[in-house]
Amino acid sequence: MLNRIVVAGLILATLALPGAAQIAESLRSQYHKEDELGIRVVEGGNVGDVQRYVHDPDVRVIALQSMVEEVPEATAVALVDWVRQGKTLWLYDSRLAEKYFGFKDYKLSKEQFRGKPESGKLGGRGYDGLATVGLAFGSHPMVTGVGEATVFLPLLKDPDGERYPCVVVEADTVPLLRFAHDSPALCAVRHEGRGMVVFKPLMWTLAYSGERLQSNILEFSAGYEVPGVGGYDKVGNPPGPKHDFVTGNPATPVVGAGGRIKATPLPVSTTAPAVVATVATAGVDRIAVGSETVEGVVLTPEFRFETGGNSLMLKKEEIRRLDIGGTLDLDLLTTAKGDTYKGLLMTRKIDIQNKDGTRTLEKAEINSIEFATP
Numbered sequence: 001m002l003n004r005i006v007v008a009g010l011i012l013a014t015l016a017l018p019g020a021a022q023i024a025e026s027l028r029s030q031y032h033k034e035d036e037l038g039i040r041v042v043e044g045g046n047v048g049d050v051q052r053y054v055h056d057p058d059v060r061v062i063a064l065q066s067m068v069e070e071v072p073e074a075t076a077v078a079l080v081d082w083v084r085q086g087k088t089l090w091l092y093d094s095r096l097a098e099k100y101f102g103f104k105d106y107k108l109s110k111e112q113f114r115g116k117p118e119s120g121k122l123g124g125r126g127y128d129g130l131a132t133v134g135l136a137f138g139s140h141p142m143v144t145g146v147g148e149a150t151v152f153l154p155l156l157k158d159p160d161g162e163r164y165p166c167v168v169v170e171a172d173t174v175p176l177l178r179f180a181h182d183s184p185a186l187c188a189v190r191h192e193g194r195g196m197v198v199f200k201p202l203m204w205t206l207a208y209s210g211e212r213l214q215s216n217i218l219e220f221s222a223g224y225e226v227p228g229v230g231g232y233d234k235v236g237n238p239p240g241p242k243h244d245f246v247t248g249n250p251a252t253p254v255v256g257a258g259g260r261i262k263a264t265p266l267p268v269s270t271t272a273p274a275v276v277a278t279v280a281t282a283g284v285d286r287i288a289v290g291s292e293t294v295e296g297v298v299l300t301p302e303f304r305f306e307t308g309g310n311s312l313m314l315k316k317e318e319i320r321r322l323d324i325g326g327t328l329d330l331d332l333l334t335t336a337k338g339d340t341y342k343g344l345l346m347t348r349k350i351d352i353q354n355k356d357g358t359r360t361l362e363k364a365e366i367n368s369i370e371f372a373t374p
Contacts, residue, residue: 024231026231027212027227027231028211028215030227030231031215031218031219031227032219032222032224036222037060037061037218037219037221037222038058038059038060038061038222039059039060039061039062039063039218039221039222040053040056040059040061040062040063041062041063041065042062042063042064042065042066043065043066043123043124044065044066044067044070044123044124044125045066045070046066047064047066047070047071047072047075050062050064050075050078050079051075051078051364052364054078054079054081054082055348055362055363055364059087060087060088060221060222060223061087061088061089061090061218061221061222062079062082062087062088062089062090063090063092064079064089064090064091064092064096065092065122065123065124066093066096066123067093067095067096067123068093068095068096068099071096071099071100073100073255073330074325074330074344076099076100076101076255076256077255077256077306077330077343077344078344079100079101080100080101080192080254080255080256081256081306081344081346082195083192083193083195083196083197084192084193084194084195084245085193085194085195085241086193086194086195086223086239086240086241086242086243087195087239088195088196088197088198088221088222088223088239089101089195089196089197089198090197090198090199090200090221091103091197091198091199091200092122092123092154092165092199092200092201092202093156093165094106094165094166094167094199095156095158095165097167097197097199098167098251098252099255100254100255101190101192101197101250101254101255102171102172102173102190102192102197102248102250102251102252102253102254103167103168103173103188103190103197103199103250103251103252104167104168104170104171104173104251104252105166105167105168106166106167106168106184107158107163107166108153108163108164108165108166108184109161109162109163109164110130110162110164113130113132113179114132115130115131115132115153116130116131116132117129117130117131118130118131118152120152120154120202122154122202127154127155128154128155129152129153129154129155129164130152130153130155130164131150131151131152131153131204132150132151132153132179132186133148133149133150133151133208134148134149134150134151134177134178134179134186134187134201135147135148135177135178135179135180136148136149136176136177136209136213137175137176137177137178137181138174138175138176140174140176140189141216141220141225141226141235141236141237141238142176142189142213142216142217142220142226142236143176143177143213143216144216144226144227144228144229144235144236145209145212145216145227145228145229145230146209146212146213146216147208147209148177148208148209149177149203149204149207149208149209149210149213149214150203150204150207150208150210151177151186151187151201151202151203151204152201152202152203152204153165153166153186153201165199165201166184166185166186167184167185167188167199168184168185168251169184169185169188170251171249171250171251172190172191172248172249172250172251173185173188173189173190173251174188174189174190174191175187175188176188176189176200176213176217177201177213185199186201187199187200187201187213190248190250191239191246191248192246192248192250192254193245193246194239194240194241194242194243194244194245194246195239195240195243196221196239198217198221200217219238220236220238220239221238221239222238223238223239223240224238225237225238256306256344283297283372284296284297284372285297285298285352285369285370285371285372286369286370287350287352287361287366287368287369287370288366288367288368288369289361289365289366289367290365290367294352294354294359295354296352296353296354296355297352297353297354297372298316298350298351298352298369298371299351299352299353299358300316300347300349300350300351301315301316302314302315302316302347303316303319303322303345303347304345304346304347305331305333305341305343305344305345305346305347306343306344306346307341307342307343312333312341312343314333314335316371317336317371318335318336319333319334319335319336319371320334320335320336320338320370320371321333321334321368321369321370321371322334322345322366322368322369323367323368324345324363324366324367324368330342330343330344331343331344331345333345336371345363347363348362348363349361349362349363350363350366350369
């Protein structure tokens with residue numbers, strides 16, 4: 001059953017509130033099993049796991065249980081590109097949702113809603129907070145069969161005071177749970193590219209329609225239609241590689257599309273680089289793979305590089321050097337003309353040929369590529 005994901009910290013199992021209700025077994029059986037959903041949880045500061053997950057074809061959903069100060073820009077850029085390919089990202093911190101992912105944060109104070117003091121665990125850490133009830137609004141497939149759900153809102157401590165996570169309903173933000181028809185959203189979704197980003201709270205599955213909502217969100221996020229009202233038929237057009245590409249109208253700039261990483265060339269350093277470049281040999285490319293340097297010919301004819309302000313598609317002959325930044329750093333591109341850009345290399349597989357034959361390298365294996373001189 002889907003509520004076995006308690007160990008992953010996606011839901012809260014019990015709550016001493018009235019209104020307990022569970023979905024019928026006949027309906028529950030229509031949802032996919034947990035091990036078929038391809039979901040991975042990133043806890044707290046373990047954001048380095050993101051790079052591994054976005055390169056794993058079996059991963060469909062990443063639950064990013066990290067706070068805004070723990071997620072570097074390079075990680076957010078990688079996540080946005082991954083989402084646009086038809087995957088789903090879950091966020092729990094509305095400040096993070098605004099900084100990178102197109103939502104607008106709302107500073108919700110405890111005076112603005114009724115709640116019951118509770119404690120919960122998010123991202124492997126305990127938080128004080130409030131339990132409250134959200135009402136399902138709108139016609140998104142993920143709220144099919146949902147009336148209301150009990151959720152946990154962790155107390156966030158900002159420099160200017162304490163508040164709770166919440167997002168404004170504007171632009172292309174679609175609310176799933178609200179206090180009232182015109183209130184900010186406790187749970188919401190944005191469709192981005194062929195995938196989607198879900199801002200969601202932890203929720204109790206045994207109270208109200210919590211199990212139905214959590215099951216719907218899991219099912220739809222993983223690329224499956226959800227059971228219709230009463231369990232009849234299937235509804236929705238879930239994210240996936242064949243979904244139409246949605247440009248969207250975000251409430252705040254999405255990282256990688258709003259110029260957060262400047263596309264203007266960086267000044268060329270006059271000091272020696274940290275990695276000393278070797279002298280390029282005509283016709284021979286040099287690829288640093290761990291402690292090994294592979295010499296041969298790069299067969300991949302073009303490389304896509306995202307700078308934030310621009311999406312560059314460069315032929316091999318137009319590039320002098322590529323330095324791969326690793327988990328937390330941006331990649332560095334040096335063109336044949338000497339211009340330097342920081343961003344993200346989006347070409348994931350690179351084919352090379354040398355005396356041992358043809359070989360395909362994953363981006364994650366490569367430290368740098370120094371291209372041959374003409």
